[in-house]
Amino acid sequence: MKEKLEIKNLDDLYEAVLCLETVEECRLFFKDLCTIPELKALSQRFQVAKMLTKDHVYSDIVNETGASTATISRVNRSLSYDGSGGYNIVFDRLDKKEDK
Incomplete structure (x- = not known):
């Protein structure tokens, strides 16, 4: 229940x-x-996802976002193993919005 x-x-x-x-x-x-740290964590994961979709390497992502390699791996798994996941929905829609 x-x-x-x-x-x-x-x-x-x-x-x-x-x-x-x-x-x-x-x-x-x-x-x-959310607390400020929660917002920073959410924002960081989103930035990591954006960079991964643009084929940035882990070391560049760590340097630019401060994310741990564990966080980058987790985000990468979401992007890689679930092609119809939430990140992909958002990025597709943001791309379409930019095209208009």
Whole structure:
């Protein structure tokens, strides 16, 4: 029963994020929701993913982002083994947005 509650609460969070319409609204919401270290960790993982999709090597990613090789490996696994994962959805949509 507890697992279903956790999933529901997570879905509630996802629904809340989907209600946000601007970068400023996202900034305000995530500032309220997360601590500064949590935001830095999320941002770092996203930057790592961006760099990996542009074929940067681990040493360059470590130097530019400060991420550990363990974090880079984890992000790389998400990108490599799940081609239909969330990172790929976001990057595809950001690419389409840039093309417009």
